[in-house]
Amino acid sequence: MSVKTLEIDGRVCTGVTGQTIFDVAWENRIQIPRICHVGGISDIGACRMCLVEIEGRGRLHAACMTPVEEGMVVRTATERLKRHRRLIVELLLAERNHVCAVCVTNGACELQDLAAELGIEHVRLRYRFPKLGVDTSHERFGLDHNRCLLCTRCVRVCDEVEGAHTFDILGRGANSRVICDQDEPWGESESCTSCGKCVQVCPTGALFAKGRTVAEMRKDRWFLKYIVTAREKRQWIR
């Protein structure tokens, strides 16, 4: 395992072989925005929020998918990147029905936070207003497709950490949606263990505990790190 030294936003940072730019940046308190990434499960580089500029390379790179290299010079917050990120968040806001005011996670939503951090005051694109359903057939949890970003955190945590692989994605493009088992109501799923990890990792109000009212749903962002640390290092520390 060799040490790599690189520069991120003008700061000299060090990482080791195999670490991503994203991880090293966060270790150095440079918080690159992200949606599909969540610590403890695999990265897929899908949301494009963590795109960074690397000196000497023309195209942009997803920080979560790019291993650190010796001598890299990385910029994470240029005007060009902010423009891209704003557009990504606007696209997400326009794609489904994100009515923050009446959402169970109002005040504690990662998409809402991102919009505020990026200074998005309005969405320049036309809202699509699709007709989408809510699945509350599960005894304890609900899935509201109106608020889903298709980040697949739920799909990965269920597969990689719980091992149940209840969720998957059906369809392509704008018609994609999260399904349970073979596209059955969640309450009829045979694979779901009702562990609730998917609810905790979901960045928005798409997955929620049933019976929560507006602005009441708060998610535990630490449990996953706890579980993964326990599994990998046999250390049960909070």
Next chain:
Amino acid sequence: MDPLTGRPRLATVWLGGCSGCHMSFLDLDERLVDLARLVEVGASPLTDHKDFPGADITLVEGAVANSEHLEHIRAVRARSGVLVSFGDCAVTGNVTAMRNAFGLENVLNCSYRENATVVAGVPEGGAVVPRLLERVRPVHEVVEVDYYLQGCPPPADAIWDLITSLLDGRAPSREGGRFG
């Protein structure tokens, strides 16, 4: 500028919304007394102007939901110096736009046929009541908007900051704005 007093004119407009943003404006409380010294409050649901005489600063609450909103917001834009999208319905469509996913006919049928015991008529729009738009739209989809105040409703402090910044000739701060 008001020709008599020389003070800037502030107007407020209410389209398809719940009036909560106007109530948040009234939540300025005693600052309303200060405001009355700083500006002329012109056209507004709180006053008796029946047409829109023009204003230096206009706050627009609500989404564009019917034919009269459409006509009115265009006239307002033409006679406003600075136009502010005031609250989430104006900025995003918000709850007012939730009907878009259902289709207008279904929405009208639900209220005026399914939930009625006597149906003498359905207000589908015509001579007196306006025609509802098939699709509720945020204000900036219809006219140019200069500033945005998010929130359902925007907090009174944010309203105060915006108005006083504009009066001082400063661009309002974007800090702290948030949907919801």
Next chain:
Amino acid sequence: MAGRILIHPVTRIEGHAKISIFVDEQGEISGAQFHVVEFRGFEKLCQGRPFHEMPSLMARTCGICPVSHILAASKAGDELLGVEVPAAAIKQRRLVNHAQVLQSHALSFFHMSSPDLLLGFDSQPGERNIFGLIGRDPEFARSGIRLRQFGQRIIELVGGRRIHPAWGTPGGVLGAVGAAERDEIASWLPEAYQTVRIALDRLKVMMDEFRDEIAHIGNFPSLFLGMVGRNGEIDFYDGRIRIVDAEGNMVADGLDPQRYHTFIGEASEEWSFTKFPYYKPLGYPGGMYRVGPLARLNVCTRIGTPQADRELREFRQRSRGAVCQSFHYHLARLIEMLTSVERIEELLGDPELTGAKVRARAGQNREHGVGACEAPRGTLFHDYVVDANGLVQRANLVIATGHNNLAMNKAVEQAARRFVNPRALEEGMLNRVEAAIRCFDPCLSCSTHAAGRMPMVVEVRRRSGELVSRMARGV
């Protein structure tokens, strides 16, 4: 010169509306209609949503009385859960409901109507508003602003924010009230009593100046409907429905709000987005009734707080039987403000208010639930049918301003006949017609499950469309 005079928009009311005054061939007024021109469709857009979201979603019908919608939706949710709500939650709900009555009535009186009463119906339209009042009578205006602030502050202290608080939920409320909040509320009480007292005394003194308006703005017999508690006292939060007639005779009593559909029907007309509820046994449109402050004072046996009950005795001397003059909605509203301040004081002294157990938890146990309460403007019903998974399948909202729709139309017609001379239109005439509406303090956001302003042009036209006379108000 048969035609129609259109007042558009009606201003200083909480909503979007127009008034049509019809003129016959002889140029005499032949009728009038009150049109609500806004619609948002909450009964549809809530379909498919979990019922736990209803309190906050339905709050968005109205920014003036969101608390009423939060309460009706939460109470319907209590029914769906089938639970007994903890005492502390009920006390909180009652406290916040009174806070809302106070702020909403203060808005109606000080911000919307007192400019007419204090500056005069014929005063300059440009000045006839709260800002004009600030210029002319700053202390009175300030006291009204602060009274509204008091109500809003209670909502903020208990519910977390002033407008659309995320606070009520099926089974109770989201958090407990602390002693610090309780004490801050209590510190406002002396000023609140004083402001309400001064306003009441001032309005009573002014009554003589408005004899004509009192006699001709919405003065007609009708039924009155409201919710009363076990002993016939006014109860804004819970109780049974009572209906009295113009003579003050009991028409119905002890009606279960859960079964509102057995005695209230709703009619749709193509010329208004607000439906026309009617008392079913008398049919449509004969079953006209009024709700709100005037109705509550007419239906109750007593108000239930000492100072307000003294005012009630005096109020009832204004008329034999029920008080039928809609102008007295203003006075009734002030008396109710007094009640609410008294009730707030009472609740602050109740140790249960600060109890820690504020929510009963349960799964869904029923598929149909109705929640009812008295909103500032009258009785409010939320009726939900949900599926086995708790998603709303059907919702019906019957709103305070809706109940008054038939009566408002009648009041407009009566005021037009008395005050409007179609041959020589004057602004003050039309303002009196609008004032008929302002008495009812309609909250049109609510009534259409929607929520102004557009050019007001008054035109009298011949049937051929030829313009006879025209008047534009404002600038």
